[in-house]
Amino acid sequence: MPSTSVALDYGQMPKNEALEAFAFLLSQEISAPINNTLPEEASPSLGTDVECISYELRGLVDWVDDAIEELDEIYKEFSEEDWDGYGAVALSPEAYYEARKFLINVPTFLPKPEITAEPDGGIGLEWYKDRGYSYIVSVNGNKTISYAGLFGFESETHGKESFFGPLPKIVIDGLKRLYPYESE
């Protein structure tokens, strides 16, 4: 039986189109008989003449739900004092809500951050690329974001921004600086 091979080069498509194409492809796979092939005529623009299935999902599959689930676990686990053995402060509900708000609003071109509990009760979100290349956002329930970025030799930044509504531009710019290709 001939197998159908489809390659979608999402990197070359605008995000909305790419999502639409991917959703269409999934719906076809779900509704089609098992032995059927993807109808080439249904989506001639998808380039069905390529031999392997290659779904490049980076930046398209939303990791936010996973991250919030992880945040929930962390909040439960670190809601007691001295979780680190050195007298750490318990995470506060306010810090949790701010971290959640940040995760919901963060651009999805980014990979999922590591979520860390800080000894003063803050919650950190860290995008770690390599030694000397990382970006950390910290919230503590006081409507501010502390951020720190390392971008290689002698290139670094840190500061504080108020956090009432949307993410501060300086934070987005810092993350784009760490992930210049993903943000294009």
Place this chain on the structure above:
Amino acid sequence: MNQNRNEISEEEPICRYLFHSNNYSASNGRVRYNAFLPLNGETSVFRIKNLSEEEVWDIGQREIADRRNKELKARGDVIASSIYEVGLGLEPEISSHHLHANIINWPKVKSEQILIARKVADSAELHLNPNS
């Protein structure tokens, strides 16, 4: 010249005992920045020069884990110079143990603390507790 710097030489190995997996990434073999963040202006560490691996783990177990009913999971080792290089100090604090010390001179601003803790963690070597 910083007096503390005279007491703990730049070559001395220092360790931070870790009691929660959120302080390190075992899969990537690295210590996370939050492991070194200060509480009340200092970070508790131990001097481990000339100690065997067994002795190093034993100190963490007896001096902290047993006393605070925690499981000693890992430790992050750094050379004192990597602490001095980022502007921090090391001060022996021997009231609980003759090898205990604190990382001091942390800046007051949280974002700067995070930046420095990230740098210290970058220079740290993760050791998982073989007995954990």
